Amino acid sequence: MGEFDHEVDAPRGATSREWEVFVREATADPLTHVGSVSAPSADVAREQAASLFGRTAVALWLCPADETRRYQAEAATLGAGAAGEDATMSVAEMQSETLRGEDG
């Protein structure tokens, strides 16, 4: 077993807060991670998770993704880090490159 010293610290959401969702399908079952929902508050996250998993769950846990530390035994498949500075156009470049049909 590894040391779990590889942290995956890239963000999981940008428009609103992301919430990791865990469900238990029967009291004898383990709690299972079933993905995440985007929601501005815990209450809204609960509503959304309930509408997706309420049919089958006896327990539903939510954890803010930005408070969740994700560690892996081995370095993640995709490696770490986000896009470099010059990977996308700047706003100015984007605007100047946009075709508006004005020149021929």
Next chain:
Amino acid sequence: MISVSKLLCDLDAEGDGLRYDAAGESTKRQIRDEKQRRPVVVWNVTKQCNLYCDHCYAAADTEIADGELSTAEGKALLDDLADYGAPVVLFSGGEPLVRNDLEELIAYANDVGVRPVLSTNGTLITAERAESLKAAGLKYAGVSVDGLPERNDDFRGLEGAFEGAVRGIENCLDAGLKTGLRYTITERNAADLEGVVDLLTDVGVDRFCFYHLDYGGRGTEIVDADLTPADRRTAVKRVCDMTREYHDEGEEIETLLVGNYADAAYLVEYAREHVGEAQARRVYEYLRVNGGDPTGERVADVDYQGNVHLTQFWQGYSLGNVRDRPFGDIWEDESNPLLRALRNRDAHLSGKCADCRYAEVCRGASRLRALTVEDDLFAPDPQCYLEDSEIDGPTPFGAGDEPTSAD
């Protein structure tokens, strides 16, 4: 994706192998194979966009967002997709052309054997960019236009966007890229549909994809601007009529309907009325093998941060992240009860979908719309426009009948 031209006019089009098996060979085994098919993966390479469209499902922005997959991560993702056997990657956004490494990623997808196609607003496709996309191995560009100039520009938040998109389309065609139109039908632009097709046919476009509005991203804010069921039926009928008229005149345009599998049921009804019982039976068999709404099965989405979604429109829920686990492992993990239920949705559909005679070709259409409007994952799609008299009764043509090749 339902090819209206194929079904009604028997047009052979590139890419049909993904949607249908050969006519008249719909054995049970093929259906099973079909269901095990790997998904087409939409990859939103960026959240950034140069336009600001009302109905954007990705809620894109002009500023670069945190946590975009880097070039190296993107290539590793494409390796993942290739290992898993994903047949196609659809580069989308945001506006994918704002990424300066787009061509590098397209070339890489090509190298590892995942067919690269593109969804774009077209307004950044200069002649040089079209050449470099073609050189990178891009197989298809779908350019979004949502109405005649005035309406389109209003929708897209930029004056001149229509002309810009047409320039982009022309540049693609000049570079020898197969190029098609993406048109999202709403109440505001339904009337422009034929005008846009006429205009773009003249430019040289021969493939037209009509999208029904799904209720994700900014789309949820315009649920009210969506078509009523009666207007939707009229719009879909117009697509069918128009396709046949073009073909009758010898112009073999390809037309597709996307995002509402109630269209499958309607197409069978339409074929019955306009092209005869034998053709209707063939249409039904094709669509049955096609398997209905593909959410969580034959389409998948990976967003700019690596989150995996059930479709590109369903951004509010993620199955997991490709920075944590390979895509295939996330997609195969049926310890997730939602994924399990969606893949077995026939057992859960309620209301009129539970007894609908077309359930096999439609499968309840969009689960996301049902969830958004009814707050019930297995309620009927609020966009269903079929009449009760059409959906009541036994399965058309007898369930599981083996059609003969004469069909």
